Amino acid sequence: MLTEFDTRVLARTPIENLEILGDFYIPKEGVDPALAIVVQNLVLGWYDALRFASEAGRVEIVNNEGFFKKAFAQGGADVTKKAVRFVEDNPDRVHDLVAQGISYAEKYRETNNYDRHWPTAYGIERILCAQGGPCTQPTELPREQWDRAWEDAKRRVSTYFEPAKPK
Numbered sequence: 197m198l199t200e201f202d203t204r205v206l207a208r209t210p211i212e213n214l215e216i217l218g219d220f221y222i223p224k225e226g227v228d229p230a231l232a233i234v235v236q237n238l239v240l241g242w243y244d245a246l247r248f249a250s251e252a253g254r255v256e257i258v259n260n261e262g263f264f265k266k267a268f269a270q271g272g273a274d275v276t277k278k279a280v281r282f283v284e285d286n287p288d289r290v291h292d293l294v295a296q297g298i299s300y301a302e303k304y305r306e307t308n309n310y311d312r313h314w315p316t317a318y319g320i321e322r323i324l325c326a327q328g329g330p331c332t333q334p335t336e337l338p339r340e341q342w343d344r345a346w347e348d349a350k351r352r353v354s355t356y357f358e359p360a361k362p363k
Contacts, residue, residue, distance in 0.1 A: 210238065210244065214234065223271040230267070247337045248336055250335070257315060283357060294354055
């Protein structure tokens with residue numbers, strides 16, 4: 197799996213890649229060498245969620261899956277503390293790595309190497325259907341709104357790592 201991760205970029209969904217990063221790479225190598233790849237996967241994954249998930253699905257991805265913190269929380273409390281410390285202590289480096297990760301994501305914005313509809317697996321809709329309620333599928337964001345969703349995804353990830361500081 198690690199060889200495939202290293203050689204076949206985005207063979208898995210972004211959420212799966214965040215798990216691999218958090219289980220192996222970040223605990224072993226640290227935040228600095230992994231942050232740009234984390235950002236790449238967060239941008240692509242959130243872009244997918246904005247386009248294909250319902251609002252309930254996005255809430256589940258963020259709250260239940262811990263999407264934005266997943267790669268760091270996956271490694272346990274010690275890794276999470278080190279990640280928070282790195283982000284707080286290195287704002288210029290973090291800014292550069294976030295920009296680098298976004299540029300990586302730009303290259304793969306339209307990739308079809310993985311199932312871009314993975315976020316449809318989240319949300320209350322599937323539970324309601326299983327219990328005999330209405331069986332509705334999440335409504336796909338109209339294609340003419342995808343550029344805005346892309347910008348929103350980049351902004352959300354940037355803000356996660358570089359929150360606005362009071363003036």
